[in-house]
Amino acid sequence: MAGLNSTRLHSTKDRENPFKHNWFVSALWLLVVCYVVYSFDAMDLSWGRIHSGLGHASDLLARMVPPNFSRWSLLLSGLIESLEIAVISSICGIFISLFLGLFAARNLMPGWVSTPVRTLIALCRTFHPVIIAILFVKSVGFGALAGILTLIVASIGFIAKLFAEAIEEISLKQVEAIRATGAGFTSIILFSVMPQVFARFIGFSTYQLDSNLRNSTMVGIVGAGGLGGTLFSAFQRFDYDFVAAILIVIIALIMFGEFLSNIVRRIFR
Amino acid sequence: MNTIDHHWQRFTLKQKLSRYAVYLVIVMAFVQSIQSVEVIPEFLLDAPEQMADMFSRMWPMDFAYYPTAVHDAMVETLNIATLGTLITLIFAIPLALMNASNIVSSVWCHWISRFFLVSSRSVNSLVWALLFVSIFGPGVIAGVLAIAFRSIGFVGKLLGEALEEVNMGSIEALKATGASWLSILLKGYWPQVLPAFFSIVLFRWDINVRESAVLGLVGAGGIGVVLDDSMNLFQWDRVAVSLLAIFVIVILAEILVVNVRKRLI
Numbered sequence: 001m002a003g004l005n006s007t008r009l010h011s012t013k014d015r016e017n018p019f020k021h022n023w024f025v026s027a028l029w030l031l032v033v034c035y036v037v038y039s040f041d042a043m044d045l046s047w048g049r050i051h052s053g054l055g056h057a058s059d060l061l062a063r064m065v066p067p068n069f070s071r072w073s074l075l076l077s078g079l080i081e082s083l084e085i086a087v088i089s090s091i092c093g094i095f096i097s098l099f100l101g102l103f104a105a106r107n108l109m110p111g112w113v114s115t116p117v118r119t120l121i122a123l124c125r126t127f128h129p130v131i132i133a134i135l136f137v138k139s140v141g142f143g144a145l146a147g148i149l150t151l152i153v154a155s156i157g158f159i160a161k162l163f164a165e166a167i168e169e170i171s172l173k174q175v176e177a178i179r180a181t182g183a184g185f186t187s188i189i190l191f192s193v194m195p196q197v198f199a200r201f202i203g204f205s206t207y208q209l210d211s212n213l214r215n216s217t218m219v220g221i222v223g224a225g226g227l228g229g230t231l232f233s234a235f236q237r238f239d240y241d242f243v244a245a246i247l248i249v250i251i252a253l254i255m256f257g258e259f260l261s262n263i264v265r266r267i268f269r
Numbered sequence: 270m271n272t273i274d275h276h277w278q279r280f281t282l283k284q285k286l287s288r289y290a291v292y293l294v295i296v297m298a299f300v301q302s303i304q305s306v307e308v309i310p311e312f313l314l315d316a317p318e319q320m321a322d323m324f325s326r327m328w329p330m331d332f333a334y335y336p337t338a339v340h341d342a343m344v345e346t347l348n349i350a351t352l353g354t355l356i357t358l359i360f361a362i363p364l365a366l367m368n369a370s371n372i373v374s375s376v377w378c379h380w381i382s383r384f385f386l387v388s389s390r391s392v393n394s395l396v397w398a399l400l401f402v403s404i405f406g407p408g409v410i411a412g413v414l415a416i417a418f419r420s421i422g423f424v425g426k427l428l429g430e431a432l433e434e435v436n437m438g439s440i441e442a443l444k445a446t447g448a449s450w451l452s453i454l455l456k457g458y459w460p461q462v463l464p465a466f467f468s469i470v471l472f473r474w475d476i477n478v479r480e481s482a483v484l485g486l487v488g489a490g491g492i493g494v495v496l497d498d499s500m501n502l503f504q505w506d507r508v509a510v511s512l513l514a515i516f517v518i519v520i521l522a523e524i525l526v527v528n529v530r531k532r533l534i
């Protein structure tokens with residue numbers, strides 16, 4: 001808080017105006033405006049195109065309503081496959097991350113263990129799940145397996161990183177206390193590290209289950225199983241009322257997932 | 270034995286039972302899913318071989334392809350991500366203001382804003398892209414709008430939470446001087462949420478760079494189109510160049526965001 005020392009407090013003249021004009025920030029905003037103009041130009045966006053698009057949008061919405069649930073068996077099988085993909089990949093991914101996170105924690109492991117594990121985790125996180133899904137679809141073929149492998153990779157990239165960070169923040173006093181009793185490595189992990197980070201780990205895991213549910217409805221777009229494939233083919237056949245039905249089901253599924261993960265979080269608090 | 274008959278327990282019986290119930294449900298769901306999911310085991314056994322084959326086709330990379338097609342597509346991808354993030358703000362800021370209970374007290378406003386925020390987040394950016402491709406046709410505009418609509422929920426929710434954590438003292442002081450609601454927003458709330466605002470927007474931009482790279486797969490512009498084309502033609506050396514370009518851009522974006530955050534916040 002500039003201007004609060006005693007000499008300044010009395011002279012009202014050079015008291016700093018807290019709302020004075022900041023030229024640097026104004027320049028930044030100007031830069032943003034210039035960028036927007038440039039990118040609109042570079043991408044050939046025009047109001048005419050947006051205007052005609054709005055007409056198409058109302059057409060599309062008119063064709064989406066009412067949603068068509070007549071092919072419910074197709075919808076249900078896609079939904080179940082998405083759920084299965086999400087469950088299997090979350091459980092496998094969380095289980096693998098549990099170990100990778102431990103190995104990546106710099107305060108428990110020597111550098112020659114943690115650095116390669118950290119690199120592996122970062123690599124899992126760099127690519128978007130859809131790109132990983134494409135690579136898996138090409139290597140293991142179409143279907144749920146590619147989706148499961150993709151989401152396992154995505155889960156490792158997210159949970160193992162956060163889990164390692166959580167472990168690095170623990171208090172080492174409890175670790176020393178357990179070590180002083182002569183406990184082995186496994187006991188140190190189980191009785192001094194895990195109790196400190198378990199609640200946060202559950203938090204990350206439920207969040208990941210949530211996002212795996214979301215992503216399992218999407219990997220199907222590139223052929224990796226689940227509801228996404230049904231959605232994509234409905235789009236390509238212009239069955240917009242069926243698309244609306246699928247979207248409603250996806251939103252309901254995600255809300256259900258959020259409800260479920262809230263329950264789990266409350267139990268493990 | 271009588272002196273120490275109290276037994277210390279970390280959890281009550283109810284807590285224990287509910288925890289075991291969760292474990293049981295997880296195991297059951299896992300077993301059920303493994304049994305019914307359609308996985309062909311031969312494909313899994315075959316996977317390492319197929320993957321090695323794919324990577325061997327990717328090498329050596331076709332670097333000559335970079336200046337002809339990949340570079341422009343990469344710039345387009347960055348434009349989609351940036352413009353999408355900027356357009357998000359137009360929608361996200363009003364929704365965040367409506368969602369913050371210390372700014373708008375009407376319950377109806379909260380429900381309306383929450384509805385928009387949740388539906389924006391529930392629909393994946395690829396699905397948004399599909400929708401906008403069928404509205405505006407294939408091209409960049411669908412990508413920009415897909416990124417924008419996907420980000421509204423994220424930015425709006427986090428910004429709303431930042432607004433709710435504002436120290437109300439200065440707001441009350443401003444109100445006491447009879448300031449209009451616009452100047453209360455600009456001079457009271459805005460300076461306090463400024464760091465959170467920039468960190469949220471930067472974070473989202475970083476995510477959007479990754480997301481905009483795949484939008485082209487459904488025809489919404491950017492590097493994804495190049496990736497999709499060369500994959501359909503089985504030109505794996507070109508696929509490898511595109512993947513490398515995405516990798517480099519994602520890393521650069523992350524380094525940029527980390528450094529700007531350090532400067533700004």
